[in-house]
Amino acid sequence: MSSNDVLICGAGRTPFGRAEESGRQLAVSAVNAALADAGIPWSRVRAAFGGSDSAGLADTLVAQLGLIGLPFVNVKNGCATGGSALVSAVNAIRSGMADVVLAVGFDKHPRGAFDPRPEDWGLGEEYGSDGLMVTTQFFGMKIQRYMHDHGITPQTLARVAEKAYRNGGLTPEAWRRKPVSAAEVLESGMVSDPLTRFMFCSPGTGAAAIVLCSPEIARTLDVPATVTLRSAAVRTRRYGSFEVFSPSIPGGELTSVSRDAARAAFEQAGIAPGDVDVCQLQDTESGAEVMHMAECGFCEDGEQEKLIAAGATEIGGTLPVNTDGGCIANGEPIGASGLRQVYEVVQQLRGRAGDRQVPGGPRIGFTHVYGAPGVSACTVLSH
Amino acid sequence: MTTHPRSPAAGLLQGARCSRCPVAVYPADSTCPRCGGPTAPAALRGGGTLWTWTVQRYAPKSPPYVEPPGGFEPFALGYVELEEGEGVRVAAVLDVDDLDEVRIGMPLTVSAGDGVPRARPSSRTDEEEEEGS
Numbered sequence: 001m002s003s004n005d006v007l008i009c010g011a012g013r014t015p016f017g018r019a020e021e022s023g024r025q026l027a028v029s030a031v032n033a034a035l036a037d038a039g040i041p042w043s044r045v046r047a048a049f050g051g052s053d054s055a056g057l058a059d060t061l062v063a064q065l066g067l068i069g070l071p072f073v074n075v076k077n078g079c080a081t082g083g084s085a086l087v088s089a090v091n092a093i094r095s096g097m098a099d100v101v102l103a104v105g106f107d108k109h110p111r112g113a114f115d116p117r118p119e120d121w122g123l124g125e126e127y128g129s130d131g132l133m134v135t136t137q138f139f140g141m142k143i144q145r146y147m148h149d150h151g152i153t154p155q156t157l158a159r160v161a162e163k164a165y166r167n168g169g170l171t172p173e174a175w176r177r178k179p180v181s182a183a184e185v186l187e188s189g190m191v192s193d194p195l196t197r198f199m200f201c202s203p204g205t206g207a208a209a210i211v212l213c214s215p216e217i218a219r220t221l222d223v224p225a226t227v228t229l230r231s232a233a234v235r236t237r238r239y240g241s242f243e244v245f246s247p248s249i250p251g252g253e254l255t256s257v258s259r260d261a262a263r264a265a266f267e268q269a270g271i272a273p274g275d276v277d278v279c280q281l282q283d284t285e286s287g288a289e290v291m292h293m294a295e296c297g298f299c300e301d302g303e304q305e306k307l308i309a310a311g312a313t314e315i316g317g318t319l320p321v322n323t324d325g326g327c328i329a330n331g332e333p334i335g336a337s338g339l340r341q342v343y344e345v346v347q348q349l350r351g352r353a354g355d356r357q358v359p360g361g362p363r364i365g366f367t368h369v370y371g372a373p374g375v376s377a378c379t380v381l382s383h
Numbered sequence: 384m385t386t387h388p389r390s391p392a393a394g395l396l397q398g399a400r401c402s403r404c405p406v407a408v409y410p411a412d413s414t415c416p417r418c419g420g421p422t423a424p425a426a427l428r429g430g431g432t433l434w435t436w437t438v439q440r441y442a443p444k445s446p447p448y449v450e451p452p453g454g455f456e457p458f459a460l461g462y463v464e465l466e467e468g469e470g471v472r473v474a475a476v477l478d479v480d481d482l483d484e485v486r487i488g489m490p491l492t493v494s495a496g497d498g499v500p501r502a503r504p505s506s507r508t509d510e511e512e513e514e515g516s
Binding site: 115117118124125126127128129130131132133134137140141142144145148189190191192193194239240246247248249250251252 | 398406408409410416417434435436437438439440441442443444446447448449458460461462464465469470471472473474476487497498499
């Protein structure tokens with residue numbers, strides 16, 4: 001264990017989906033669950049970082065958690081909100097600012113949310129009036145080119161969604177828990193070719209929280225079952241990437257912010273993708289999971305076709321991906337997704353994942369979020 | 384090749400080119416997205432091939448979407464990789480007769496108009512015009 005290590009001593013989440021409660025109420029539930037998991041009272045937390053995309057300010061949670069005077073920084077970083085909160089928490093511990101730190105993410109999106117306005121993206125109003133401000137178009141076009149270049153078939157996209165719903169069925173807090181066959185996925189109606197309705201995640205509601213501490217404090221407080229956060233990295237896109245709502249993209253080979261963030265996380269951790277026993281990859285839709293397997297370094301472009309057909313990404317496979325059903329089965333509360341991923345990998349590494357536990361005692365985990373307008377956050381964890 | 388900047392003409396894409404590196408952008412922007420340097424306006428020629436595509440199967444949410452007078456019909460859209468060293472792929476609505484015939488690599492010509500760029504299959508006439516220009 002290096003002196004840079006930070007420990008995760010508690011993790012909590014709420015059910016994802018639709019909820020009566022507000023995003024803030026769910027955030028309080030997730031924080032209290034994480035604190036109970038760590039066996040640490042709120043009054044012992046020395047700093048907090050958190051945010052939501054559209055469900056309010058995280059620092060107002062102190063009204064319900066307790067007014068204890070700690071610094072609480074709001075984070076608003078799109079899909080990387082949870083990841084950025086986590087990186088901030090890690091740096092707070094490494095810098096000596098605090099020895100017990102909270103990261104929390106939450107959100108509540110109405111049905112059919114995400115209504116981007118062209119002016120917010122620096123685009124002319126014609127991109128809205130002519131029907132190009134639709135996020136699913138980007139996902140369809142990115143995987144369309146990838147399938148052309150690397151021989152991925154619609155059947156593989158369907159298998160990814162089928163696995164997500166199967167794993168969701170094993171996850172009590174997941175939203176979509178009914179099994180859906182690959183054939184049903186393919187026949188669920190085309191949304192943005194080649195992606196069908198059941199291949200997409202839906203905007204939803206939920207919260208997740210992580211309590212982190214220094215190794216010294218873990219010994220002092222006698223915290224049970226910690227997981228080591230070996231690294232956490234956030235990156236924004238470089239020139240040459242293909243992102244949503246781009247009126248043009250550069251020619252030549254594409255760059256990938258996910259590739260950059262994953263590489264940085266693995267380098268910081270001194271761990272290679274081949275060492276990973278369980279991982280979480282952003283699956284906004286089936287194609288994203290397929291492409292992120294390669295972008296994060298787990299296979300070469302095109303190998304997914306055989307790997308997925310052989311069951312490699314299943315819970316019992318050689319590289320279990322999205323063991324809790326990922327975004328497809330949990331939905332996407334933007335601010336919460338990144339920390340849900342960490343929650344799931346922490347459960348897997350502690351051997352507490354119940355019916356969806358990866359067999360054989362997984363030791364190394366990895367998480368990856370990706371979002372608009374080209375931001376990615378990755379973590380490497382070990383037990 | 385060098386694109387000769389001309390006065391805005393119907394159909395040409397009004398983009399910009401970096402003064403320091405071989406980067407073209409569409410629409411025109413005052414700074415280069417790669418190096419941050421200044422750009423100069425450049426008319427991009429619209430001939431190219433389809434790099435990727437999808438089909439918008441349902442009516443986008445309105446507003447901001449404005450349904451055409453005849454009502455919504457599914458439409459194809461994609462990125463057209465411009466030829467002749469432009470080094471840029473431009474998003475466009477694809478004006479094709481049959482959505483089932485859209486293929487990566489098909490020759491298209493993009494042109495600017497009132498709305499977003501639109502691309503239609505390159506006809507023999509277009510190709511001859513390009514060769515002659």
